[in-house]
Amino acid sequence: GESVGLHLPTLSVQEGDNSIINCAYSNSASDYFIWYKQESGKGPQFIIDIRSNMDKRQGQRVTVLLNKTVKHLSLQIAATQPGDSAVYFCAEPYAYTGTASKLTFGTGTRLQVTL
């Protein structure tokens, strides 16, 4: 699969503030992206996904924005809480495999929530 990477390795945010985690991708044909949250000692947990025919998708306290022109997506977390502290990955399926769960992951961004 094509590379999926992140801009910032660590992000420190005060509790209650909004967090923005960025991700760049290189394959312009990519049409599906997923954000995962991984807490220490646990496996990745699905947060939200977005298809390339959308620019924005909202969940509970989370929003994903997709800018296909610059091949960039972001995860916004509103009113960040201590429980949001984790490593966040963007991921995309390998192309033409018939399954959305054979994934290529970026390196990850560690979100640290300070009180």
Next chain:
Amino acid sequence: GAGVSQTPSNKVTEKGKYVELRCDPISGHTALYWYRQSLGQGPEFLIYFQGTGAADDSGLPNDRFFAVRPEGSVSTLKIQRTERGDSAVYLCASSFSGTGDTEAFFGQGTRLTVV
């Protein structure tokens, strides 16, 4: 079960030894995936099962790695002649069908340390 279960949680082995890592997927999930996650990196795909058969083993790094899923449920990842570079967290994930955009659920991983 309620989630994907992996055993053991931690495994320390000596260089050159053989190890087996077990994954018990969510009941009814036909697709099962193994990933490897090195420290500070995102998970890397190893192998994907659809039912009992390995649909895609393109991520296995070499012939020391092998995985089976004889009854289409529990899977075992086997590593022969372990090397220090095999030290990582091995993650298992399962999804309902493996086709389309079905969500993959990850286990907590097995941390393998080769000394």
